[in-house]
Amino acid sequence: MNSLIDKLKPKENKFFLLLQKMGDLIITASDLMLECVKIATHDEAVSYYKKIKELEHQADAVQGEIFEELNNTFITPFDREDINNLSSKMDDIMDLMTSCSKRIMLYNPKRIPENASNLAVLLRESVGFLNLAIDELDSFKKRPEKIKEYCVQMNVLEKKADDVYEDFLIVLFSEEKDAIEVIKLKDILHELERATDACEAVGKIIKTVIIKYS
Amino acid sequence: MNSLIDKLKPKENKFFLLLQKMGDLIITASDLMLECVKIATHDEAVSYYKKIKELEHQADAVQGEIFEELNNTFITPFDREDINNLSSKMDDIMDLMTSCSKRIMLYNPKRIPENASNLAVLLRESVGFLNLAIDELDSFKKRPEKIKEYCVQMNVLEKKADDVYEDFLIVLFSEEKDAIEVIKLKDILHELERATDACEAVGKIIKTVIIKYS
Amino acid sequence: MNSLIDKLKPKENKFFLLLQKMGDLIITASDLMLECVKIATHDEAVSYYKKIKELEHQADAVQGEIFEELNNTFITPFDREDINNLSSKMDDIMDLMTSCSKRIMLYNPKRIPENASNLAVLLRESVGFLNLAIDELDSFKKRPEKIKEYCVQMNVLEKKADDVYEDFLIVLFSEEKDAIEVIKLKDILHELERATDACEAVGKIIKTVIIKYS
Numbered sequence: 001m002n003s004l005i006d007k008l009k010p011k012e013n014k015f016f017l018l019l020q021k022m023g024d025l026i027i028t029a030s031d032l033m034l035e036c037v038k039i040a041t042h043d044e045a046v047s048y049y050k051k052i053k054e055l056e057h058q059a060d061a062v063q064g065e066i067f068e069e070l071n072n073t074f075i076t077p078f079d080r081e082d083i084n085n086l087s088s089k090m091d092d093i094m095d096l097m098t099s100c101s102k103r104i105m106l107y108n109p110k111r112i113p114e115n116a117s118n119l120a121v122l123l124r125e126s127v128g129f130l131n132l133a134i135d136e137l138d139s140f141k142k143r144p145e146k147i148k149e150y151c152v153q154m155n156v157l158e159k160k161a162d163d164v165y166e167d168f169l170i171v172l173f174s175e176e177k178d179a180i181e182v183i184k185l186k187d188i189l190h191e192l193e194r195a196t197d198a199c200e201a202v203g204k205i206i207k208t209v210i211i212k213y214s
Numbered sequence: 215m216n217s218l219i220d221k222l223k224p225k226e227n228k229f230f231l232l233l234q235k236m237g238d239l240i241i242t243a244s245d246l247m248l249e250c251v252k253i254a255t256h257d258e259a260v261s262y263y264k265k266i267k268e269l270e271h272q273a274d275a276v277q278g279e280i281f282e283e284l285n286n287t288f289i290t291p292f293d294r295e296d297i298n299n300l301s302s303k304m305d306d307i308m309d310l311m312t313s314c315s316k317r318i319m320l321y322n323p324k325r326i327p328e329n330a331s332n333l334a335v336l337l338r339e340s341v342g343f344l345n346l347a348i349d350e351l352d353s354f355k356k357r358p359e360k361i362k363e364y365c366v367q368m369n370v371l372e373k374k375a376d377d378v379y380e381d382f383l384i385v386l387f388s389e390e391k392d393a394i395e396v397i398k399l400k401d402i403l404h405e406l407e408r409a410t411d412a413c414e415a416v417g418k419i420i421k422t423v424i425i426k427y428s
Numbered sequence: 429m430n431s432l433i434d435k436l437k438p439k440e441n442k443f444f445l446l447l448q449k450m451g452d453l454i455i456t457a458s459d460l461m462l463e464c465v466k467i468a469t470h471d472e473a474v475s476y477y478k479k480i481k482e483l484e485h486q487a488d489a490v491q492g493e494i495f496e497e498l499n500n501t502f503i504t505p506f507d508r509e510d511i512n513n514l515s516s517k518m519d520d521i522m523d524l525m526t527s528c529s530k531r532i533m534l535y536n537p538k539r540i541p542e543n544a545s546n547l548a549v550l551l552r553e554s555v556g557f558l559n560l561a562i563d564e565l566d567s568f569k570k571r572p573e574k575i576k577e578y579c580v581q582m583n584v585l586e587k588k589a590d591d592v593y594e595d596f597l598i599v600l601f602s603e604e605k606d607a608i609e610v611i612k613l614k615d616i617l618h619e620l621e622r623a624t625d626a627c628e629a630v631g632k633i634i635k636t637v638i639i640k641y642s
Contacts, residue, residue, distance in 0.1 A: 080422075099380075107384075173534075179610075182608060183397065
């Protein structure tokens with residue numbers, strides 16, 4: 001009975017629900033990232049990596065569902081390619097968080113600098129605006145102002161993340177004399193910075209969609 | 215007479231033939247990569263680099279032909295931009311293999327780790343699925359299942375390559391104490407890992423094409 | 429009165445003017461880059477960074493104007509997404525120059541190698557062709573040959589920049605024994621090399637536009 005109702009639901013709805021599901025997984029992962037950059041022991045690093053990896057698997061499954069829906073649906077709320085690009089780029093955010101937590105586990109750096117926490121906070125904020133933007137996707141034709149503002153915010157946060165990453169590099173080069181440690185920390189924080197880039201890239205895809213339908 | 219027959223050939227055919235030609239060059243280059251990561255002397259490194267560079271030149275020429283055809287053909291089998299993106303991304307795979315072999319030659323690392331061979335094997339497999347997918351491009355509207363499966367395989371192999379690259383990084387950081395050597399090997403293997411990313415990106419473009427015509 | 433005339437101007441014109449404005453800012457910044465890689469003191473580094481950063485802000489403003497115009501204009505000279513991609517990728521060139529000059533200021537390397545100047549010269553040439561291509565955008569349908577040639581030149585210059593970057597890496601690895609200094613210089617020159625990649629990417633977008641309308 002439930003499955004019948006499901007099939008009768010307008011398909012339009014289905015895509016928004018799947019993108020929101022993916023957005024929720026990204027939020028949960030970015031909440032874990034906030035703690036993951038503050039771990040004290042290697043066991044904790046392993047535990048956070050496993051949790052985030054599990055969320056990545058779930059996001060992969062949702063992306064697969066979106067792809068199948070795109071192939072089985074005649075009318076989509078906006079261009080098929082845009083929905084596909086959107087879910088693909090959201091998946092990139094997830095992959096970069098997994099990669100960051102994996103590097104923390106694998107490299108086992110002497111200490112994780114405070115700037116990593118700042119980056120994780122900016123990423124969490126950007127992911128928040130991403131989800132707000134996704135929520136607006138079904139009504140942006142009526143009121144494009146809100147969703148545009150969320151895209152602006154993702155851009156602003158990406159620039160802030162660039163600044164934090166560069167501040168981190170100055171301190172790193174002036175204080176850390178062990179080159180191997182420099183390589184490790186640069187790599188770990190770079191994944192976080194790239195995750196905010198990926199959020200901004202989602203914002204750019206959304207802007208393209210807005211432009212197409214304006 | 216041959217040239218007349220050529221012009222009368224359906225253009226549709228022409229694009230598939232050019233993409234297949236490019237695919238064949240990529241296969242040949244990835245076969246060379248399998249050996250290039252196992253070289254014992256600097257002379258061998260130079261020789262493999264030259265061979266792969268020559269294949270890159272040939273691929274550039276094919277890409278140029280595709281671009282000219284796109285400008286001179288009214289009806290294309292699918293969207294012009296997609297054919298262009300496809301050949302452009304295939305060219306990226308070639309460039310990354312050239313760059314990897316060039317770095318092996320230039321950096322002259324003390325030894326190339328076993329993981330480089332594993333990456334080259336995964337790349338060769340991915341490139342194999344890429345060519346199978348290209349072969350299906352002219353019939354995916356009738357039977358999309360095969361081509362979809364090849365795209366899935368390129369995605370699976372990209373994730374495996376990520377894992378191999380990350381395993382390599384753990385061993386590198388735990389065993390290699392010479393930071394310069396760390397930078398060199400990280401750079402060399404990164405190009406191979408990026409080449410599998412580029413294969414997956416081709417898979418993504420193909421998926422977009424499938425979605426458009428589903 | 430001026431504003432009324434402005435509104436009556438054909439919109440087609442407006443987009444070209446904005447893209448040209450952005451191109452001019454990029455030219456000015458790349459002229460500064462030529463000097464920035466030759467600085468002798470840290471104060472000079474700070475001064476160049478500030479000037480280039482200011483140009484980046486101006487380019488951001490122009491990009492914002494383009495986005496707003498795209499949302500308020502019914503008929504555009506070519507696809508909205510392409511205009512948006514074009515301005516977005518031009519903005520990337522600007523960001524990479526800012527990032528390069530910022531790294532020179534922040535890392536304060538012992539010396540900047542001669543190859544950085546060579547890269548800056550190639551970037552300046554590529555940016556020159558980029559601007560010529562932008563100037564042709566309003567007439568490429570009539571005479572596509574010129575604009576195609578400019579795109580070819582951006583591709584040629586990107587390959588030259590790759591070679592210079594790789595030559596720099598050989599010398600760096602053979603002469604610089606301080607791993608931290610290796611990381612710093614590799615990072616600084618990489619941003620310049622990536623800026624020529626971004627020029628080539630603009631060329632690719634233009635080629636896609638040509639293909640669409642051929």
